[in-house]
Amino acid sequence: MTGGFFKVECPDCENEQIVFGKASSEVACAVCGTTLARPTGGEAEFTGEVVETVEAR
Numbered sequence: 001m002t003g004g005f006f007k008v009e010c011p012d013c014e015n016e017q018i019v020f021g022k023a024s025s026e027v028a029c030a031v032c033g034t035t036l037a038r039p040t041g042g043e044a045e046f047t048g049e050v051v052e053t054v055e056a057r
């Protein structure tokens with residue numbers, strides 16, 4: 001199992017932020033506080049647009 005990271009663009013301020021694909025808690029935009037990802041028990045559900053997948057090492 002690979003724990004992927006995703007670069008998600010905030011729908012409100014276009015800030016790009018790295019979010020863990022299996023985030024276990026809500027991830028908020030560091031700039032405006034909008035929720036970018038919600039935990040679902042598996043893969044997080046992203047509110048913003050995923051612009052890039054970042055491989056975990």
Ligand SMILES: [Zn+2]
Binds near residue numbers: 013014031
């Ligand atoms: Zn934002």
